[in-house]
Amino acid sequence: MATNHNITATSRKDEGKGASRRLRRSGQVPAIVYGGHAEPQSIQIEHNHLWLTSQNEWFYSAILDMELDGKVQKVLLRDLQRHPFKQQILHLDFLRVSENETLRAKVPLHFANQEKSPAGKTAGVVVLHELNEVEVDCLPKDLPEFITVDLTELKVGDIIHLSQLPLPAGVAIPALAHGKEHDIAVVIAKHARVEEESAATEESAEVPATKAKADAAPKKK
Incomplete structure (x- = not known):
């Protein structure tokens, strides 16, 4: 409590x-x-x-x-x-x-033991915190001040979703009632080079588009 x-x-x-x-x-x-x-x-x-x-x-x-x-x-x-x-x-x-009516509130997420995890100890790995808070439904007496997400076992390639958060008794995440597509990622552990490759791909895709616009523009005489 x-x-x-x-x-x-x-x-x-x-x-x-x-x-x-x-x-x-x-x-x-x-x-x-x-x-x-x-x-x-x-x-x-x-x-x-x-x-x-x-x-x-x-x-x-x-x-x-x-x-x-x-x-x-x-x-x-x-x-x-x-x-x-x-x-x-x-x-x-x-x-x-x-006291007897369910309320909806946003609760902070506290991420623990990231530095002790296999992902945290591996060079070239980034651990992304996609969310810093989560919306919950509960009675006032059950409302937690924060929810701790233990990352001790987090490995490269792991993704922690909303449905995997350790919720106290009496607490629910309303988004999950709307289907699997709402079970979004909370934590992602991946190699940093994946991020770099994605950025490079986006940049290279923009260059031809920019060139096409330049070629399509009327030339001054």
Whole structure:
């Protein structure tokens, strides 16, 4: 079961762009919490503490205990807007979580023991991480903060697919319900020269096409 993580918020009544700008100038971040069979509610969160919290991976995937005006409710971060170049969070959306209702969330993948694997020890082999997170369905109590993919036995030529991920009890990957074509690769181990040959093939295919365009172009007299 995941560790409890707490954040503190207060309700707000002023809305609109002007109110949001004033909040940000005062060191607060405007946000909204919605869902859970209740009306959406505008809230605000102290920015500096929020910024430090946002540096943790769990903030984006774990169930959070939000203390709002003295009452605690469980929420999941759904959206976070950042300033394009300042270290500033501009707005957040939180979804209320119902204890007995299945939720859908993205969970980070942690790749372990790659350097110990046969593929990791072989010169000229690249190990590609095709995905860094996976979307899952589960009850809130079953939501993992991350899923560990053990690469100890990974060999050259191996491919680990979605269906091979070690999921905790009660957790499912919804994409797999749509057919085998959705069982995509998560990790691929192959020789680096395969990548180089593919790039060279693509480059050589582009050259004749470029030449054909040049030959087809009208010549200046």
